[in-house]
Amino acid sequence: MPQWTQIVRKSSRNKEKGTMASPVALILCLFIYSVAGQAPVVTVVPRSSIVRHGESVSFRCQVESGAQPIQMEWRRANNQALPDNIKTGPDGSVLTVANARPGNQGQYRCVATNSAGRGTATAVLNVKFAPRVRLIPEGPLHVRVGEHVTVECRATGRPWPALMWTRQGSTLQLVTTATNDVNVIQWASVRPEDSGVYVCQAENTEGVTEAKIEISVEMEPGAPLASVSTTEMTVVEGRTVTLECQATGSPPPEITWSKLRAPLPWKHIVVGGVLTLTEVGRQDSGQYICNATNLHGFSEAYTQMEVETPPYATCLPDQVRLRPGDALQVQCLAHGTHPIHFTWSRGSRGLPAGAEATRDGRLLIAHVKLSDSGTYKCVATNHISSSEAQAKVVVKA
Ligand SMILES: *[C@@H]1O[C@H](CO)[C@@H](O)[C@H](O)[C@H]1NC(C)=O
Numbered sequence: 001m002p003q004w005t006q007i008v009r010k011s012s013r014n015k016e017k018g019t020m021a022s023p024v025a026l027i028l029c030l031f032i033y034s035v036a037g038q039a040p041v042v043t044v045v046p047r048s049s050i051v052r053h054g055e056s057v058s059f060r061c062q063v064e065s066g067a068q069p070i071q072m073e074w075r076r077a078n079n080q081a082l083p084d085n086i087k088t089g090p091d092g093s094v095l096t097v098a099n100a101r102p103g104n105q106g107q108y109r110c111v112a113t114n115s116a117g118r119g120t121a122t123a124v125l126n127v128k129f130a131p132r133v134r135l136i137p138e139g140p141l142h143v144r145v146g147e148h149v150t151v152e153c154r155a156t157g158r159p160w161p162a163l164m165w166t167r168q169g170s171t172l173q174l175v176t177t178a179t180n181d182v183n184v185i186q187w188a189s190v191r192p193e194d195s196g197v198y199v200c201q202a203e204n205t206e207g208v209t210e211a212k213i214e215i216s217v218e219m220e221p222g223a224p225l226a227s228v229s230t231t232e233m234t235v236v237e238g239r240t241v242t243l244e245c246q247a248t249g250s251p252p253p254e255i256t257w258s259k260l261r262a263p264l265p266w267k268h269i270v271v272g273g274v275l276t277l278t279e280v281g282r283q284d285s286g287q288y289i290c291n292a293t294n295l296h297g298f299s300e301a302y303t304q305m306e307v308e309t310p311p312y313a314t315c316l317p318d319q320v321r322l323r324p325g326d327a328l329q330v331q332c333l334a335h336g337t338h339p340i341h342f343t344w345s346r347g348s349r350g351l352p353a354g355a356e357a358t359r360d361g362r363l364l365i366a367h368v369k370l371s372d373s374g375t376y377k378c379v380a381t382n383h384i385s386s387s388e389a390q391a392k393v394v395v396k397a
Contacts, residue, residue: 038065236309
């Protein structure tokens with residue numbers, strides 16, 4: 001308290017001079033006034049805090065200056081009563097949040113009061129929590145073919161959760177409209193094959209939460225309903241693949257197969273709803289559509305097929321002639337399903353000292369020596385198989 005020391009010094013100087021009593025009294029009055037006249041100045045420690053759901057935290061309100069006695073009190077910044085899990089200590093200076101819950105997030109104000117007035121300071125509490133998800137409508141939904149259907153997935157959570165919709169039993173993320181805390185799945189005109197369970201998943205650093213809705217699309221009696229035995233499949237190049245489609249309906253629907261945005265592969269046969277593709281190649285990857293049609297309408301079912309290919313390696317160049325001191329660079333290239341992993345070797349001895357093989361399949365030697373001559377082998381491997389290629393290196397003076 002600078003004022004205090006200043007005043008004391010002044011008064012003692014006056015005493016030394018041994019002058020009249022009245023200035024001493026005046027100064028004493030000033031002194032009492034200056035302390036009594038100061039409203040409290042307070043700060044809070046910490047100023048802000050981030051806790052997880054269920055954790056505890058305390059904020060302390062400390063007096064920087066001001067005349068005693070000072071009374072302290074904590075309030076919510078919006079002046080609402082403190083929730084039951086938030087308590088203040090006996091002298092009012094410490095605010096303790098036990099077992100923090102999302103609703104505790106906000107500002108808390110320490111109010112210090114004395115005879116001269118009051119001072120305040122504010123603490124900010126942030127509470128992180130795992131997502132909570134709500135679907136609107138909740139479901140189950142019974143709708144008729146051709147109706148417009150919208151389901152909103154609303155989530156809360158801190159940090160804000162990421163939202164996505166999938167169909168139960170599938171990992172494919174569905175195309176939806178998302179804005180901040182809402183992700184909407186909708187059908188302009190719902191079809192029988194859209195019947196099923198849909199899952200909205202919300203994820204943040206605190207956890208993952210799901211909400212499900214069952215949608216059943218009621219059909220006209222007799223209308224076709226197509227279904228495929230597998231919706232996603234991965235096959236290796238060269239294999240023969242059969243895709244099965246079944247359909248209910250009356251009269252029995254006619255089944256046709258097509259490929260999305262492309263004609264069916266040349267080597268295909270359709271017999272009684274079964275599509276057989278022989279010797280599939282990479283270009284045959286894509287979405288295959290089964291269409292069941294009768295006089296009441298049509299129904300589609302989809303199979304997504306990915307064709308994986310073994311690697312096929314080549315070296316570029318495959319022969320090199322160099323002089324001692326030249327730089328060597330050979331690239332190993334490979335076609336096939338990624339990821340592809342490359343390894344270089346020379347004979348059974350591995351690579352000579354000074355040779356470097358990079359992750360993307362290059363073999364490098366900054367300055368070749370006569371002893372670096374030889375046949376180098378590159379092996380390209382993916383999860384199906386591996387393939388070898390060779391490069392012949394001749395170093396001559
Ligand atoms: C399925 O058949 C219906 C009726 O014949 C047709 O309108 C529809 O475009 C077909 N869908 C596909 C993907 O070929």
